[in-house]
Amino acid sequence: MKIAIASGKGGTGKTTIATAFAQALSKERKSVSLLDCDVEGPNSHIFIQPELDQFEDVNMLIPSVDAEACTGCGKCAEVCQFHAIVVIGGQTLVFPEMCHGCGSCTLICPEKAITEIPNRLGILEGGLSQEGIRFGHGILDIGEPMAVPVISKLKKWRDLMDAEVVLIDSPPGASCPVVESLRGADYIILVTEPTPFGLHDLRQAYKVTQELEIPAGVIINRAGIGDTGVEQYCEEMGLQILMQIPLEREIGHGIAQGKSLLDIKPEYENRFLQLHLQITEALSIVDRS
Ligand code: SF4
Numbered sequence: 001m002k003i004a005i006a007s008g009k010g011g012t013g014k015t016t017i018a019t020a021f022a023q024a025l026s027k028e029r030k031s032v033s034l035l036d037c038d039v040e041g042p043n044s045h046i047f048i049q050p051e052l053d054q055f056e057d058v059n060m061l062i063p064s065v066d067a068e069a070c071t072g073c074g075k076c077a078e079v080c081q082f083h084a085i086v087v088i089g090g091q092t093l094v095f096p097e098m099c100h101g102c103g104s105c106t107l108i109c110p111e112k113a114i115t116e117i118p119n120r121l122g123i124l125e126g127g128l129s130q131e132g133i134r135f136g137h138g139i140l141d142i143g144e145p146m147a148v149p150v151i152s153k154l155k156k157w158r159d160l161m162d163a164e165v166v167l168i169d170s171p172p173g174a175s176c177p178v179v180e181s182l183r184g185a186d187y188i189i190l191v192t193e194p195t196p197f198g199l200h201d202l203r204q205a206y207k208v209t210q211e212l213e214i215p216a217g218v219i220i221n222r223a224g225i226g227d228t229g230v231e232q233y234c235e236e237m238g239l240q241i242l243m244q245i246p247l248e249r250e251i252g253h254g255i256a257q258g259k260s261l262l263d264i265k266p267e268y269e270n271r272f273l274q275l276h277l278q279i280t281e282a283l284s285i286v287d288r289s
């Protein structure tokens with residue numbers, strides 16, 4: 001079962017929930033993987049402390065132009081939808097940060113003046129936590145905008161997707177990296193706060209789950225700080241509220257010190273096991289319908 005944990009914006013407690021969920025399941029002796037797909041700022045490792053001993057670069061093939069062979073015909077620039085290759089004053093220039101590695105320019109070049117060379121986007125790191133959670137995260141290189149290939153490679157990396165329960169900590173927002181992280185999930189947990197901002201972002205995130213046709217439920221974090229707008233919206237949309245985590249100084253303080261929710265509040269273990277049952281039940285209803 002593949003469960004993604006997503007939210008419309010950062011800082012809602014997505015990672016707190018993903019890591020606590022992984023720990024609770026692994027304490028129950030389930031085989032669990034946790035993939036941190038927030039490649040611009042992964043932080044799940046802080047809470048589950050895996051021993052990182054597996055590493056792999058993520059590269060993308062980008063064009064390299066042989067100036068001797070190039071006639072400056074401009075066909076490569078015409079075919080590139082991303083303006084990543086241009087011909088200026090008879091010289092052909094490549095902008096690696098804009099290139100999507102589609103290979104079209106190489107294919108179209110009549111002079112065979114383009115070869116493809118690897119360009120590093122980031123790195124994957126993986127290992128096991130003390131509780132036995134299979135862990136992996138991607139880290140985008142500084143200044144590198146291409147998050148999608150890093151996420152895509154992480155989701156195919158080693159045996160991460162083979163566990164009984166695969167938890168995917170998605171990037172915040174509703175853009176392409178989020179969609180890439182959610183693709184293939186059986187269920188999506190949307191984490192939000194009970195505030196007008198939380199509601200706004202929940203609407204955006206829910207729209208993405210609907211477009212992907214993946215069933216979703218909601219966890220309200222920092223319950224009690226705002227209004228009832230999120231609850232009303234969930235009722236209106238038929239979205240199940242799976243759990244509410246109240247705002248507590250002890251939780252906030254512990255998380256700031258790098259402790260996981262289960263380390264701070266061991267009684268949450270049962271709540272996360274219950275969450276697993278709720279999702280299993282929700283999926284079996286979807287299967288039956
Ligand atoms: S298509 Fe080939 S020959 Fe034409 S400008 Fe591009 S690299 Fe040069």
Ligand code: SF4
Pocket residue numbers: 062063079080081082083084085098099100101102103104105106
């Ligand atoms: S590989 Fe694709 S995206 Fe990159 S420069 Fe060539 S045509 Fe453009």
